Amino acid sequence: MREQASQISRSSRRRRGAVAAVAVGAMAMGALASPAAYAAPRTDSVAVQEGLDALVRADGVPAALASVAGRRGRTRTYIAGVGDLATGAKVPEDGQVRVGSNTKTFTAVVVLQLVAEGKIRLDAPVDVYLRGLVRGDGIDGRDITVRHLLQQTSGLPDYTDYDLELRHYEPRDLLDIALRHKADSAPGEKWEYSNTNYVLAGLIIQKVTHRPLAQEIDERVIQRAGLHHTYFPAPGDVTIREPHPEGYGQESAGAPLTDITEMDPSWTWAAGQLISTDSDLDQFFGALLGGRLLPPAQLVEMRTHTRPAEETFGHGARYGLGLVSKPLSCGGVYWGHGGSFPGYETRGGVTDKGRAAGVAVTVQPADKSVMDRVDRVVDTALCH
16 A cells, blocks of 8 residues: 555554553564474575565565465475564464555456456446446546556546555545645556546446455455465454464554554555465466456556556566566566554565566665665565
């Protein structure tokens, strides 16, 4: 959900007085490597583990987790750091985390499945499906297409740019926040990341299918891809169901960390509400790029006509329809998305050759260069 999510993080810390801030010392952040990570010594295994260890020791993230899947489906998982700073508990192997904007790819897949079924047209105006709903200063749903939403070229203001409270939100609440503000640009004029686009995409899914978004994502994507540790939290569910590392907030670099694991994620909805694991995300992106979730024509749509997205996703990044390509140091690109949610950051994706990797850390680093080093761990995993 990008750095805007830190506003919710700050609100969470103000309102949850029972949560204690935890100062991180070098001893508390010692790496805890899984024996499984060293079961079969390989250059790539050692390099990935060393990358996670460095994120903990040098960059101060509480915990780092990774999963790497080869073309034949064999998966290795890695951990470093501490799962719970208050208790010193070990990081759960392949633990669940809030995966933030990776949710956008799941939402885009459902939209494109509905396109393939003839229920949605990519170049139809939003107003065809949500008549009269999208109106504001410089904003008109008759001029914004479904493609604009998925491609992040609608010009709609991002509701997360404005103060959000720690409470339950309905999707229409989020849209209303955005529509109180002027359009950032004309539809199609430029690429600009806005979570509002995917809230609208979710509303279109519900309008067309007459079913809840969570049910559509579960049946059309999660079950079809065989993801056993991925789910869309129910309304009011602030917990993470399965073994997980705690997620932490930090006001500034070097400041104490605060446990913010439990949070109502409704403010992210179709743009970022999913909970998953690194290995499930590897499997999802592998299934998607392997053609198991979309017909060829719709998969081509996701990957073509990409727009430069370096400001949000880093050097060389390009954005398609809910899918991001990033260059690899060994040549070529990988396809994924990445996600940011208070307490967690996730990065990863899959190469055209079918190798997949995901990395998660349990804080939104105040120092943005830390995420560059997380990206390098992904690159290491995919290039070895």
